[in-house]
Amino acid sequence: MEIFGIPLQAMLGQLLLGLVNGSFYAMLSLGLAVIFGLLNVINFAHGTLYMMGAFAAWMGLTYFGLNYWVMLVLAPLLIGLFGIIIERTMLRWLYKLDHLYGLLLTFGITLLLEGLFRSFYGVSGQPYVVPEALSGATNLGFMILPNYRAWVVLASLVACLTSWFVIERTRLGAYLRAGTENPKLVEAFGINVPMMVTLTFGFGAALAAFAGVLAAPIIQVSPLMGSNLIIVVFAVVVIGGMGSILGSIVTGLGLGVIEGLTRVFYPEASSTVVFVIMAIVLMIRPAGLFGKEK
């Protein structure tokens, strides 16, 4: 059986690979959407936090002998703490100003950190081996899927759905959402809104680092890995609707699949297809697929 001249088996394989890449888009755009939704900050440093997560995993293994599983927990905590420091010392002075200031600040942080890593480690990057428990591959009949890639999809789905559940379905999430709608009133009820905002930024940063650790064994751990991805992730957030949690998860996975299919039918366009979709979506639904018109 063939679809547009591509054997069905090959097609299934490509769909699955699209889903793997989509998992990264989903995790990163989720973090961005949470930060934008609750803090109104366009966090351009998100790609850098992702890169730092991968580097943290690599450094943990190389300098301290900490294995993948330890770093999968430790790296998000460390980078989350780093995010909290950034929020406390720099970002919080900008909330009253235009979005543009937050974007400029985080963009500056990106240039600074990326430059530092580049001067220490160069751009070719460092290799990180797949953890032993997940090495090897499974023959699915239509393709040979490395076990590690399957784990990536699983881990990212769990991370995404848990985040969505906490924000949309729990009391803590309700406080968060209320705090962003009307901080004064929520504070009057005795809830520490600035603390919640800080923790939210820390959580977004931790999520990016988590994605970074997941990515480390797949691609070379390189200072450029964040900036190669961040623009696409922004497009995902815009398509999903700025600030929409579910929107960013669904759009991330969906665009990963579409991009994967483009790699088969017209590979030259695979780096631009996301932006073409963004332009079309913005023309039809300016608030994004899942966004609310204000």
Next chain:
Amino acid sequence: MKLKTITLAVSAALALGIGASASAQISNDTIKIGFISDMSGLYSDIDGPGGAEAIKMAIADMGGAINGKKIELLTVDHQNKADIAASKAREWVDQQGVDMIIGGTNSATALATAKVMAEKKKPYLAIGPGSARLTNEECSPYTVHYAYDTVALAKGTGSAVVKQGGKTWFFLTADYAFGASLESDTAKVVKAAGGTVLGSVKHPLSASDFSSFLLQAQASKAQILGLANAGGDTINSIKAANEFGITKTMKMAGLLMFINDVHALGLNATQNMYLTDSWYWDQSPESRKWAKRFFEKMKRMPSSLQAADYSVAYQYLQAVKAIGSDDADKVMAKLRATKFNDMYVKNGQLRPDGRVVHDMYLMQVKTPAESKTPWDYLKVAQVIPGDQAFTTKAESACALWK
């Protein structure tokens, strides 16, 4: 007595006059070298800041000045964008009085810069770009292609792999000028040696994931996967090919690989691969000595491009010194008449089409057991004599070499 004074005065004036006219030969009283390369992107390890450092070493070896005229180096990051490279070249020549530009990595930027430099009639000495179009269809009397090109890579690695039984090929190609040149040049060599090309897939520069392209390659059932890309793209292709077990059914041929790529991937992932290069740090006593100097500054071993950056700057400055002028046409004439010899090149010669002919090396990556010291990665499998390594007169489409 009086006569003597007059003679002295006249000869002094003459001497001064000669001195003045000689110094007028160095435009703006400085020798300005421009270096346009990828200073921060995926190609910045193989050239980039290390390349700039190598050029500075050449300037230092000339004493920083020629006949009292200072040598200056300007650098810019072209960000892999042809328009940035071309407009910077124009600005440098028009406004800054740059005398010569050394071209860093990325063929698209190089082809654009070469056009500007041909129009401005200033030497363009290309090191990093691979596309053989620079000395073929688009050759110019001011373009020098110094280190390597896609034809040499194809003839080196391509024919070696076919000879060892790799008859059917599939290409994974970077989607821009360099990838296209490398693919077509290699395909020619493969077909001429009796092999066949089963297909190719073009990927965008700095692609984030290669697995999907690799599955397409695997589906072709070709024996050889030809990687017509470079830098970070090659690294991530090889990494994904290992992960997906592509290496079990296909053999990879990295058509443009540098020591930095081997270093980044490690010997386990790259052992026994062939690559063609113009220089290796451990090839001679002079090269080792220079590499040690470079290592002290950059904390990594130089790539062939960085060594060539040094060499081309050094040879250019020697030519300027020999004729006491930085006039473009005079320097080009001097370069054409010179045999280049230094730690990078032996008996290199500049052809009318702009190609510098020198020996190339087919290298094989050592196994982890063979590698004794850090950066001990390659062994020479075969020396390819210069006259066999590059485009021949019969194959050339350059109008200047007919």
